[in-house]
Amino acid sequence: MDKMLVSPSPHIHAKVSTDSLMRDVIIALCPAIIVSVLFLGWAELLVLAVSAVSCVAIEWAICKWVMHKPELCSCSSALVTGLLLAMNLPVTTPWWIVLIGAVFAIGVVKMSFGGLGQNIFNPAIAARVFLLVSFPAQMTDWTVTKGFISLDAVSGPTLLGLASEQGAGAVAGLDHLQTLLLNIGGSAGEISALALLAGFVYLLCRRVIKPWITLSIFATVAAVSGIFWAVNPEVYTGPLFNLLSGGLILGACFMATDYVTSPMTSWGGVIYGFGIGLLVMMIRYFGSYPEGVSFAILIMNMTVPLIDRAFHHRQYGRK
Amino acid sequence: MSKLTFSIGGVHPDDSKLSKDCAIEVLPLPQTVYVSMNQHLGAPAKPLVTVGDKVLAGQVIAEPGGFISAYVHSPVSGTVKSIGPRKDLAGNPAVHVEIAVEGDEWVEGIDFSNDIDVNIKLDREQIIERVKMCGVVGLGGATFPTHVKLCPPPGKTAECLIINGAECEPYLTSDYRIMLEKSKEIVIGAAIMQKALGGCPCVIGIEDNKPEAIAAMSDAVASLPYEGIRVAVLAKRYPQGGEKQLINAVMGREVPPGALPIDAGAVVQNAGTALAVYEAVQKNKPLVTNVLTVTGNCLPVSAQHNYLFRIGTPISFIIEQAGGIPEGAAKVISGGPMMGKAIANLDATTVKGSSSVLYLSEESTRRWKESSCIRCGRCAEACPMGLEPFLLNRLVKAGDLEGLEAAAVMDCIECGCCLYSCPAGIPLLDRIRPAKGQVIGILKARNAKK
Amino acid sequence: MTSTVIWTIAILAGLGLVLALVLFLVARRFRVEEDPRIDEVEKVMPGANCGGCGFAGCRAFAEAAVKAPNLDNNYCPVGGEAVMAQVARILGYEAVKKTPQVAVVRCNGTCEARPRVNEYDGASSCKIKAALYAGDTLCPFGCLGCGDCVEACQFGALSMDPATGLPVVDEEKCTACGSCVKACPKHIIELRNKGPRSMRVFVSCVNKDKGVVARKACANACIGCGKCQKVCAHEAITVEDNLAYIDFAKCKLCKKCVAECPTGAIHAVNFPVLPKKEVTNE
Numbered sequence A: 001m002d003k004m005l006v007s008p009s010p011h012i013h014a015k016v017s018t019d020s021l022m023r024d025v026i027i028a029l030c031p032a033i034i035v036s037v038l039f040l041g042w043a044e045l046l047v048l049a050v051s052a053v054s055c056v057a058i059e060w061a062i063c064k065w066v067m068h069k070p071e072l073c074s075c076s077s078a079l080v081t082g083l084l085l086a087m088n089l090p091v092t093t094p095w096w097i098v099l100i101g102a103v104f105a106i107g108v109v110k111m112s113f114g115g116l117g118q119n120i121f122n123p124a125i126a127a128r129v130f131l132l133v134s135f136p137a138q139m140t141d142w143t144v145t146k147g148f149i150s151l152d153a154v155s156g157p158t159l160l161g162l163a164s165e166q167g168a169g170a171v172a173g174l175d176h177l178q179t180l181l182l183n184i185g186g187s188a189g190e191i192s193a194l195a196l197l198a199g200f201v202y203l204l205c206r207r208v209i210k211p212w213i214t215l216s217i218f219a220t221v222a223a224v225s226g227i228f229w230a231v232n233p234e235v236y237t238g239p240l241f242n243l244l245s246g247g248l249i250l251g252a253c254f255m256a257t258d259y260v261t262s263p264m265t266s267w268g269g270v271i272y273g274f275g276i277g278l279l280v281m282m283i284r285y286f287g288s289y290p291e292g293v294s295f296a297i298l299i300m301n302m303t304v305p306l307i308d309r310a311f312h313h314r315q316y317g318r319k
Numbered sequence B: 001m002s003k004l005t006f007s008i009g010g011v012h013p014d015d016s017k018l019s020k021d022c023a024i025e026v027l028p029l030p031q032t033v034y035v036s037m038n039q040h041l042g043a044p045a046k047p048l049v050t051v052g053d054k055v056l057a058g059q060v061i062a063e064p065g066g067f068i069s070a071y072v073h074s075p076v077s078g079t080v081k082s083i084g085p086r087k088d089l090a091g092n093p094a095v096h097v098e099i100a101v102e103g104d105e106w107v108e109g110i111d112f113s114n115d116i117d118v119n120i121k122l123d124r125e126q127i128i129e130r131v132k133m134c135g136v137v138g139l140g141g142a143t144f145p146t147h148v149k150l151c152p153p154p155g156k157t158a159e160c161l162i163i164n165g166a167e168c169e170p171y172l173t174s175d176y177r178i179m180l181e182k183s184k185e186i187v188i189g190a191a192i193m194q195k196a197l198g199g200c201p202c203v204i205g206i207e208d209n210k211p212e213a214i215a216a217m218s219d220a221v222a223s224l225p226y227e228g229i230r231v232a233v234l235a236k237r238y239p240q241g242g243e244k245q246l247i248n249a250v251m252g253r254e255v256p257p258g259a260l261p262i263d264a265g266a267v268v269q270n271a272g273t274a275l276a277v278y279e280a281v282q283k284n285k286p287l288v289t290n291v292l293t294v295t296g297n298c299l300p301v302s303a304q305h306n307y308l309f310r311i312g313t314p315i316s317f318i319i320e321q322a323g324g325i326p327e328g329a330a331k332v333i334s335g336g337p338m339m340g341k342a343i344a345n346l347d348a349t350t351v352k353g354s355s356s357v358l359y360l361s362e363e364s365t366r367r368w369k370e371s372s373c374i375r376c377g378r379c380a381e382a383c384p385m386g387l388e389p390f391l392l393n394r395l396v397k398a399g400d401l402e403g404l405e406a407a408a409v410m411d412c413i414e415c416g417c418c419l420y421s422c423p424a425g426i427p428l429l430d431r432i433r434p435a436k437g438q439v440i441g442i443l444k445a446r447n448a449k450k
Numbered sequence C: 001m002t003s004t005v006i007w008t009i010a011i012l013a014g015l016g017l018v019l020a021l022v023l024f025l026v027a028r029r030f031r032v033e034e035d036p037r038i039d040e041v042e043k044v045m046p047g048a049n050c051g052g053c054g055f056a057g058c059r060a061f062a063e064a065a066v067k068a069p070n071l072d073n074n075y076c077p078v079g080g081e082a083v084m085a086q087v088a089r090i091l092g093y094e095a096v097k098k099t100p101q102v103a104v105v106r107c108n109g110t111c112e113a114r115p116r117v118n119e120y121d122g123a124s125s126c127k128i129k130a131a132l133y134a135g136d137t138l139c140p141f142g143c144l145g146c147g148d149c150v151e152a153c154q155f156g157a158l159s160m161d162p163a164t165g166l167p168v169v170d171e172e173k174c175t176a177c178g179s180c181v182k183a184c185p186k187h188i189i190e191l192r193n194k195g196p197r198s199m200r201v202f203v204s205c206v207n208k209d210k211g212v213v214a215r216k217a218c219a220n221a222c223i224g225c226g227k228c229q230k231v232c233a234h235e236a237i238t239v240e241d242n243l244a245y246i247d248f249a250k251c252k253l254c255k256k257c258v259a260e261c262p263t264g265a266i267h268a269v270n271f272p273v274l275p276k277k278e279v280t281n282e
Helices: A018-040 A042-066 A075-087 A095-113 A123-134 A159-166 A176-181 A193-205 A212-231 A239-244 A248-255 A266-286 A293-310 B124-133 B174-181 B183-196 B211-223 B243-251 B271-283 B315-321 B378-382 B389-398 B401-406 B417-421 B428-449 C002-029 C036-044 C058-067 C080-091 C126-132 C148-152 C179-183 C211-217 C227-231 C256-260
Strands: A004-006 B024-026 B032-036 B060-063 B078-087 B093-101 B160-165 B202-207 B229-234 B266-270 B289-296 B305-310 B329-334 B356-361 C101-105 C118-120 C158-161 C166-169 C189-193 C200-203 C237-240 C243-246 C266-269
Touching (some): A018 A042, A018 A075, A042 A075, A075 A123, A123 A293, A193 A248, A239 A248, A248 A293, B032 B078, B124 B271, B160 B183, B160 B271, B174 B183, B183 B229, B202 B211, B202 B243, B305 B315, B315 B329, B378 B389, B389 B401, B417 B428, B428 C126, C036 C080, C101 C200, C126 C148, C148 C158, C148 C179, C227 C256, C256 C266
Parallel strands (some): A004 B329, B160 B202, B289 B356
Antiparallel strands (some): B032 B093, C237 C243
């Protein structure tokens, strides 16, 4: 080089970049995606592809033609949103509903707040809830499509739906090991708790996220459902069932830990996780919807600025 | 031995001590040296020589320009060619004394023998006076005049002298080499400062990525007859060698905001400073030489050096002696990669605090394109002062000086951990650093009103 | 059914009335007495809140103007004479006349004239760059090119010319508010009288180095040779610290100095182009 660079210190940089973080999240999602495609087949692949491609395309288009700042476009982060959205949708969702979800997630929830890092709500979850209230029939159609690995197809309500409609007794005889490994019925993100947890462990090992939010959600859900279950196991479902069913693991490991919409400090994360866990159980037990992870996360998203205001790192030399 | 470390923040850059096995070589004399009058913290020194004067190596050529200032000595023998402004490594003019080198004659009274003088004959006042007369300043980076640090203000006593051998900056190995090659001298230097401070205990802190230095220093401590000196092993973590972090690691205390280390009962001196103190007190040799590392990630290890150089040697001469700027070097830095200064003017001269000529490749040093903050909180996690750089960045952009003050921007030690760890490549420290100056402005204005 | 509708209307109307009464009483109780002229003055202000007048914004200016005994120290450079005449009419003061001014960039160290020896790689800000080092070129006085002035300008009157690396002032848009002058850490931008039909002559350089050094750093630098000073019949030019300066109050726009300057550091702008004679343009 004929001209030497000059800049203020520091002159070196850690290797972790926004793109590498997002790449790690995508890698962590891979086991769950593979399992879901294996068991749900081409239909699931279509949902994933439509969601991922449209999210990236919409982000790029808005950055380029609406905001006129193409450099703001973060394809990796839009891809994560797209994958997470797809994993929250039933496999039978028509492609145009997936597209509407992507437009809502990126266009309304993310970009209208100013793009990456500015949104209050998790785009994938907000879009899922938007679709759920807009297209209730399609969004609760848990028909199972033919997968590459064939199992006796079960169709009908999810386990949570069952418990909600018919009471805890309906799911009392459930094999929990079976739910942990494989749970056909529900969206792609609800199929294999084990695959999701593997991804979560990967994120922890790569130091992409801290465990506190997730652990706090699990602990709260376990504690709350444990208390209710101990009081009346006839009416209320038990802790193990609540931990393993529905979108809790996907939500707690991948959605609640989204940097942008979660508190920055560890203690803030604990409070945030506690709030989510409590709301999830309240909705599951007393709400009209069988599942409450999405609502719980959205509601707690709103409290993040307040939590961040209350919790700070300890400063050197100050009490 | 358990490893000591500081309690908040910090980062773990790859230590890259590539030149650690390069023994210290004596750099040849250049034809001309340029001695800066502004090579210490505080007021610039006032030249005592005039153009045409013949000077000897070790002769005083400038006197302190204030209470916090230092004597400057000629590093060579020769003729003063000019006294006037010359560009420093940032390209800004500063007063330099230009001396054409003729031979290598030294002033009388300096002991050049290699004998190690264990017996500290001088008393407290004499030590401080000698350190002052020999122009010793802190060689850890801040170049704070050492004699000032050795005189705690009335009412305050030093409870612990910490010798900083952490060398937590990646790449740098000059302190490591002197700890290997001059272990006894450093321990004696520490004992001298211990005596000057009234006999407080002394801890020599060394990061655990330098086991040879830890062994050498421990041996030296064991073989010398001083009491109350021990070696402490520190965890490898940046900024372990930061004054406030080191006090936290070694003493378990924290210096309150706005206070000096002495308020927490600590005096921190660099290992290189201890060596300079030894040479000044036991050998009567002023601070005109120092050790500097020539290293970098685009330089083969065979071309890396640890040089004993005369302070005032032009950087361009050192680069030339070491084989020129290597292929692929995109940035030349004086100091470490975390806190060093990028050299904009290679004709600039070395100063007392020069610790390296570091070449970094474009790939390793080019700043990333700034993207949006994703609120990951890594900057706040990395900040060893417990600040929230993302918040400070936002306040700087909004021009909110009161907010910056409330967010403790003045606590920032400019260690660079925030910028180093930001995955979005946001130039956090670049923006925070000038804001400190602005906040000092409003603080001064407020004090003036009172 | 009908009774439900009637009840609904009645309750809502009643509620509205009660709340209106509460609002009325509260507004009355907590009313702040304010000179109505403040509002009037604020209405005629440009509303850019640029701070060019020295106050925090247009409202603050209006408050100060209403309180002051005359308009001598309160002048809105953005609105200029037209606005100040209106303000004067509202307040019944005499209008202050000020010569219209414009921001002038006093550096013509273009990319060709001032070779870069370094490449800046830190946060893009002149302020940060100036605190770090003397600049990419050998000239420690010249424009740093990060565009702090462009960012400071509320009127979109400044833009960076990618060809020269220097800021360009759009004279139509410039209101002489002085924000750019404050923003430039190298103090390159100056507010100068706009001049008759916008014609001005000025030294487009602030380099105080000795001639040789300045010339080496930049082909277009003022080398302090003093030729312009000698040729000026109106004593408008002074040379201090190797740098010439033209006093716009004394300059008669004769342009003799422009022809005399060996480095082309003196610029004459907006003069009509004479046939067969080229005039240096910015």
